[in-house]
Amino acid sequence: MTNLPQRIRTRLLAVLKKGAKALGIVVIVLLAVRIYKSQTGPALQPWHTWTANEMSAREIDQATFNDYLTRETAIFHDLQTDVTDTLQGNEKTPLNRYYRNSPVWSGRFPDEGNRSFVLMPSAKPKGVVVLLHGLTDSPYSVKSLASDYQRQGFIAIAPRLPGHGTAPGALTDVDWQDWMAVTRLAVREATRLAGKDVPLHLLGYSNGGALAMKYALDALDDPQLRQPQQLILLSPMIRVNAFARFAGLAGLPALLPPFAKAAWLSVLPEYNPFKYNSFPVKAARQSWLLTQALQKQLNNDARSGKLETLAPVLTFQSVMDSTVSTRGVVDSLFNLLPANGSALVLFDINQAATLRPLFRPGAYVAAESLLPPTPRRFTTTVVTNASAQSLETVARTTRAGERDESVQPLTISYPRDLYSLSHVAIPFPPNDDLYGSQPTDPQRYGINLGNVSLRGETSTLVVGMDSLMRVTSNPFYDYMVARINQLSGCADSCQSAASKATPVR
Numbered sequence: 001m002t003n004l005p006q007r008i009r010t011r012l013l014a015v016l017k018k019g020a021k022a023l024g025i026v027v028i029v030l031l032a033v034r035i036y037k038s039q040t041g042p043a044l045q046p047w048h049t050w051t052a053n054e055m056s057a058r059e060i061d062q063a064t065f066n067d068y069l070t071r072e073t074a075i076f077h078d079l080q081t082d083v084t085d086t087l088q089g090n091e092k093t094p095l096n097r098y099y100r101n102s103p104v105w106s107g108r109f110p111d112e113g114n115r116s117f118v119l120m121p122s123a124k125p126k127g128v129v130v131l132l133h134g135l136t137d138s139p140y141s142v143k144s145l146a147s148d149y150q151r152q153g154f155i156a157i158a159p160r161l162p163g164h165g166t167a168p169g170a171l172t173d174v175d176w177q178d179w180m181a182v183t184r185l186a187v188r189e190a191t192r193l194a195g196k197d198v199p200l201h202l203l204g205y206s207n208g209g210a211l212a213m214k215y216a217l218d219a220l221d222d223p224q225l226r227q228p229q230q231l232i233l234l235s236p237m238i239r240v241n242a243f244a245r246f247a248g249l250a251g252l253p254a255l256l257p258p259f260a261k262a263a264w265l266s267v268l269p270e271y272n273p274f275k276y277n278s279f280p281v282k283a284a285r286q287s288w289l290l291t292q293a294l295q296k297q298l299n300n301d302a303r304s305g306k307l308e309t310l311a312p313v314l315t316f317q318s319v320m321d322s323t324v325s326t327r328g329v330v331d332s333l334f335n336l337l338p339a340n341g342s343a344l345v346l347f348d349i350n351q352a353a354t355l356r357p358l359f360r361p362g363a364y365v366a367a368e369s370l371l372p373p374t375p376r377r378f379t380t381t382v383v384t385n386a387s388a389q390s391l392e393t394v395a396r397t398t399r400a401g402e403r404d405e406s407v408q409p410l411t412i413s414y415p416r417d418l419y420s421l422s423h424v425a426i427p428f429p430p431n432d433d434l435y436g437s438q439p440t441d442p443q444r445y446g447i448n449l450g451n452v453s454l455r456g457e458t459s460t461l462v463v464g465m466d467s468l469m470r471v472t473s474n475p476f477y478d479y480m481v482a483r484i485n486q487l488s489g490c491a492d493s494c495q496s497a498a499s500k501a502t503p504v505r
Contacts, residue, residue, distance in 0.1 A: 047167035060181035065189035103446030113140025114165030128194035132208030140274035209236025239328025292368035312341035348384035437473035
């Protein structure tokens, strides 16, 4: 710029100053809008302002699993003392999970789904699996899969990730490095319980999928970390919505106490006993930072050839997912993997749905448009309708390195009133008592969210209809479990070890 004539330099500086001023005005306007919006809606409640005394990443790396469980017990005691026991009259509502007399208060359930758990088989373990739940979730979200692994003779370990299972305010005080530290801790416990001579599986759902992948990549660099023999990912958070990148800016007004609500992307009633409905800005920011670190590592390891020694990856993903990027799963993960036996299972839309005329353009061919041309280095399976007029389903599989697909008829029909799966549906069977469309006991957890009827007048419900419309269980769960069983040497028959199995907390 110093070589330019003075007249041009003056003009350029003037343009830059105007641009900076315009940008400053835009930022101020956006912050003003954010402040205005943050002041509307429900007020923050005690469960939004309470934070947990979680271990730091450094403490977790030096702790035993029993140390972590001891701190977890203290955290739940603090939650009861500081939140449940201090609720005021207007906060004691039937669908407040923090109210002791509410049917959804988790303290009334004998199987506390918010806490870390270990399931032990009755006989000598055939293997061990670490199961990682998703963001705002709890270990309950992987309980069904853990029980299946237990029936196969595996030890199943599902840690509660820091900030989860207690109150949404706890997520405002943790970082993604804390979640990674607990992942390492759970693998150490897995090795202590099962030894190094049996297979280690890592199973991650959503944000847990990103943690599982990150751990596996870290283990390629660090000989102190035990490498898994198999990765299973459900709706993995490989890439997230671009908004998450700027979530930190959305929370800036919260630095001023009068605008504390700006630290929240949503403030909602907490009626789900095992999952937060409210969502803090920091949680979105941490999920983005985790996926950024994962992407950088994946790309570097792909260029260096380090992925050649990575364990096979089996992933289950709905083609329609409003939480994570399905295309990111294909482009930013599977297209980087070597020919190591990895497989991707895509659940297509219901091509025979009665609402088919209302689908967005491109939805009909979403599965095909996501996949690169054959041959591919990984096996692909698309679970879809046998035809556009039939609710019967098939699994269309193209094996790695091949061009021709095989078609396997399934005994599962796509539910007529279901037009697609969702991000949150994948890990839950239809008979799940909380999320299932056909719950075994719909009153077990005080509410059933998988069979909600939305026929009625608008502006009546205390929550948005969008969240209740989202399907919460997977009609293809049995097919998914059968695919997982093939990886653990239990594809045809599994001896039930669950009858004598012992749960450990």
